[in-house]
Amino acid sequence: MSLQVEIVAPDRIVWSGEARQLFARTIEGEIGILPQHEPLLAVLGDGDVHIDPVGGDRETITVNGGFISVDNDKVTLVAEHVDAANLGV
Known part of the structure; x- marks a missing residue:
């Protein structure tokens, strides 16, 4: 089982x-x-988001503000500001 994740x-x-x-x-x-x-629907605080992708190493993205929504194994994270400098993609 897995989650479908989208960070925007x-x-x-x-x-x-x-x-x-x-x-x-x-x-x-x-x-x-x-x-x-x-x-779940929640307001994001400032900090790191850690994603453990299927078949890959952990990814870390720093976000400032926004919200996260979870429903039926789909996670949508909408951030006001994103620092993806450490992102290995």
Whole structure:
């Protein structure tokens, strides 16, 4: 089982693909998302998002503000500002 993940900034799609899990910081604390996660809509805090892609090494993207939505194994993260300098893509 996997998640379909899409991370977008105002001007581009930053990362899109299948992942085993994802970790992000919301304004209420750190969350981990695995397949079959309950539906969720949360406001993002500033910090790193860690993605464990299917068949790849962990990717880290720094975000500032935005929101995360989880529904039916689809994760959409919309960030106000993204620093993907460490992204290995």
